Amino acid sequence: MVTSPRRRILNYAIRYVLLAIAAFLLVYPFLYMLSTSFKPRSLVLGDPTQLIPEDPTLDNYIQVLGVDNFLRYFLNSAAVAVVSTVLIVALSSMMAYAFSRLRFPGKRILFTLIIVGLTIPTMMLIIPQFLLARDLHLLNSLQGLVPFYVGTALGFNTFLLSGFFETIPKELDEAMLIDGAGPWRRYWSLALPLSKPALATCVIFAFLGTWDEFAWALTVLNDVEVRTLPIAIALFQGQHSTSWGLVFAASLLAIIPVLIVYIVFQRFFVAGLTSGAIKS
Amino acid sequence: MTAPTAAPPAVTVRSALLRRRRGAAAGGGRREALAAYAFVLPGFILYALVMLYPAVQTFLLSLRDWKITPGVDSPWVGLDNYIRAFSDPAFLDSLVNAVVYTLVTVPMQIVIGLFLAILLDSKLPGRVAFRVLFYLPVVTSWVVVSLLFRYIFSSDEGLANFVTVDLLHLASDNVSWFQERWTSFIAICALGIWKGVGWSMLIFLAALTAVPKDLHEAAAIDGAGVFKRFRYVSLPSIRSALSVVVILLVIGGFNVFISVLLITGGTNDTQVPLTYMYDQAFQFLDFGYGSAISFSLTALVLVVSAAQYWWTRRSMRN
Numbered sequence: 001m002v003t004s005p006r007r008r009i010l011n012y013a014i015r016y017v018l019l020a021i022a023a024f025l026l027v028y029p030f031l032y033m034l035s036t037s038f039k040p041r042s043l044v045l046g047d048p049t050q051l052i053p054e055d056p057t058l059d060n061y062i063q064v065l066g067v068d069n070f071l072r073y074f075l076n077s078a079a080v081a082v083v084s085t086v087l088i089v090a091l092s093s094m095m096a097y098a099f100s101r102l103r104f105p106g107k108r109i110l111f112t113l114i115i116v117g118l119t120i121p122t123m124m125l126i127i128p129q130f131l132l133a134r135d136l137h138l139l140n141s142l143q144g145l146v147p148f149y150v151g152t153a154l155g156f157n158t159f160l161l162s163g164f165f166e167t168i169p170k171e172l173d174e175a176m177l178i179d180g181a182g183p184w185r186r187y188w189s190l191a192l193p194l195s196k197p198a199l200a201t202c203v204i205f206a207f208l209g210t211w212d213e214f215a216w217a218l219t220v221l222n223d224v225e226v227r228t229l230p231i232a233i234a235l236f237q238g239q240h241s242t243s244w245g246l247v248f249a250a251s252l253l254a255i256i257p258v259l260i261v262y263i264v265f266q267r268f269f270v271a272g273l274t275s276g277a278i279k280s
Numbered sequence: 281m282t283a284p285t286a287a288p289p290a291v292t293v294r295s296a297l298l299r300r301r302r303g304a305a306a307g308g309g310r311r312e313a314l315a316a317y318a319f320v321l322p323g324f325i326l327y328a329l330v331m332l333y334p335a336v337q338t339f340l341l342s343l344r345d346w347k348i349t350p351g352v353d354s355p356w357v358g359l360d361n362y363i364r365a366f367s368d369p370a371f372l373d374s375l376v377n378a379v380v381y382t383l384v385t386v387p388m389q390i391v392i393g394l395f396l397a398i399l400l401d402s403k404l405p406g407r408v409a410f411r412v413l414f415y416l417p418v419v420t421s422w423v424v425v426s427l428l429f430r431y432i433f434s435s436d437e438g439l440a441n442f443v444t445v446d447l448l449h450l451a452s453d454n455v456s457w458f459q460e461r462w463t464s465f466i467a468i469c470a471l472g473i474w475k476g477v478g479w480s481m482l483i484f485l486a487a488l489t490a491v492p493k494d495l496h497e498a499a500a501i502d503g504a505g506v507f508k509r510f511r512y513v514s515l516p517s518i519r520s521a522l523s524v525v526v527i528l529l530v531i532g533g534f535n536v537f538i539s540v541l542l543i544t545g546g547t548n549d550t551q552v553p554l555t556y557m558y559d560q561a562f563q564f565l566d567f568g569y570g571s572a573i574s575f576s577l578t579a580l581v582l583v584v585s586a587a588q589y590w591w592t593r594r595s596m597r598n
Contacts, residue, residue: 012404015399015402018399019396019399019400019410022392022396022399022410022414023410025474026413026416026417026474026477026478027413027416029417029425029428029429029432029439029474030416030420032428032432032439033428033431036431047437047442048437048439048442049442091322091323092323094320094322094323095319095320095323097319098315098316098317098319098320099320102312102313102315103309103312103313103316104312104313104316104317104320107316110320110324113328113332114324114327117327117331117332119582120331120335120578121535121581123535123537123554123557123574124335124338124574124575124577124578125330125331125334125335125574126558126561126574127338127341127561127567127570127571127574128333128334128335128337128338128341128571129330129334130561130562131337131341131567132330132333132334132337147326147329147330148330150326151326151327151329151330151331152330152331154323154326154327154331155327155331158323182315183312183315183316184315187319208419211421212421212422212423214421214422214423214538215537215538215558219562230421230423233423233424233427234423234427234542237427237430237542244431247427247431248427248428248431251423251424251427251428254421254423254424255420255421255424258419258420258421259416259419262412262415262416262419263412266408266411266412266415
């Protein structure tokens with residue numbers, strides 16, 4: 001564009017100042033939380049502008065991981081999230097492959113039912129889901145969470161992946177068909193390897209969705225030893241209503257894996273989010 | 281002699297072979313269909329079991345006076361649960377709260393998100409870093425950020441009181457945010473906006489990036505200033521993104537749950553429909569009434585978003 005260098009510099013300067021203010025407002029609460037988690041307990045409600053504690057301590061983390069059993073909850077959440085993610089990606093990629101590449105009676109009805117499901121908020125289903133889980137003896141166990149986490153995530157991921165599979169040239173399928181490859185081989189050694197970015201997006205969203213899930217776990221889990229991290233943190237705050245340092249030490253344990261996944265894979269986030277939002 | 285004539289035209293061979301394979305696989309369409317069911321059914325059966333069946337059940341439960349004890353009869357009561365809901369002041373209050381929450385958070389998220397997207401829509405060094413930072417609240421779990429905001433708005437020396445009293449002098453004394461309905465909602469709405477702006481920013485940024493740069497240049501050459509270029513070049517191109525964002529944010533607004541549950545627990549008249557439904561179902565075990573609330577809320581939200589969709593379609597055609 002035809003602008004003088006001075007105007008361009010001014011333009012950049014204004015943008016940076018505004019962006020910096022926004023970044024400050026959005027990030028400050030995290031820093032506040034981080035700082036509180038390193039403060040000794042008595043000083044917790046001190047000066048909110050003092051981000052670096054005078055005598056930082058790891059006591060909160062030590063207590064949370066040891067006495068308060070958060071290592072256990074961390075592993076519970078990790079196990080549920082990993083198993084659910086594997087199943088979500090496997091089942092939804094299979095469904096998506098059939099919807100985008102194979103012909104079979106009833107295809108349109110089944111796909112429509114998937115789309116209909118995308119409009120149902122999962123909270124609306126929580127009462128009948130609870131009765132279903134009770135009848136299937138899936139209450140109060142970590143394994144019992146998995147079918148519900150997987151089933152509720154299948155619609156969105158199937159939709160996302162079938163959109164992606166459609167973009168793979170049909171000629172490639174036909175070439176493999178000539179070589180005599182059946183549907184399984186075309187799915188496994190053609191569609192999946194070509195869809196790595198879309199699969200990565202699914203893995204990330206499926207993992208974060210199950211890692212952070214709260215309402216369902218709150219409803220079906222009772223015993224202390226089967227708690228997942230979000231439940232443990234929320235109940236922990238109820239018990240230690242003034243020990244915010246402990247609460248935030250526990251919270252940070254829960255969000256650190258999320259932040260790592262997010263920062264490493266952030267380009268997949270952008271891709272997944274924008275495609276998901278624009279299509280739905 | 282390897283005569284070139286011996287090589288048949290590749291295309292015909294290919295299509296002939298294809299036909300053969302398809303033919304061979306035909307008993308043909310049938311074998312493909314069988315394979316397709318093997319691909320679809322494991323996932324679909326699970327999906328139907330935990331999504332479709334409960335969706336139907338929500339409606340059926342809502343027509344009964346559901347008794348949780350096994351073996352006890354749950355009589356059909358028709359629309360009684362719905363009549364009760366819409367004459368229940370507590371439920372109507374919860375709807376009002378959800379409407380207020382939506383009316384406050386949705387426009388704010390859109391305006392701020394769009395503003396940030398415009399700021400980032402240029403070849404600014406460090407723009408990825410800003411984008412990552414802005415999106416941070418979006419990826420953090422609702423549980424953690426709800427507790428964080430409860431702490432920020434805690435009654436004594438919290439960050440919110442520091443800002444209102446010591447920094448901006450909006451109040452002379454520390455505010456007890458969670459003692460009253462609307463001050464509680466200041467905290468809840470602040471959280472909703474803070475957590476959501478990164479998401480709308482990202483969607484708008486994607487739409488803005490897709491606007492061809494020469495359109496801007498042409499407009500600039502014609503003498504259009506920043507605002508005119510935004511009004512006549514950017515805005516029309518992000519219209520569909522805008523309508524998607526509005527619809528999804530409104531749906532999200534009406535379905536606000538975790539933040540209210542963990543920040544106030546619905547005390548001091550701060551219930552929203554989902555926290556009220558949750559209490560009815562899992563505290564008072566009134567599953568029929570809870571289902572009626574769930575179903576009403578979903579229907580209401582569907583109607584509102586359908587109306588929005590229809591309205592944007594119409595205004596886009598004009």
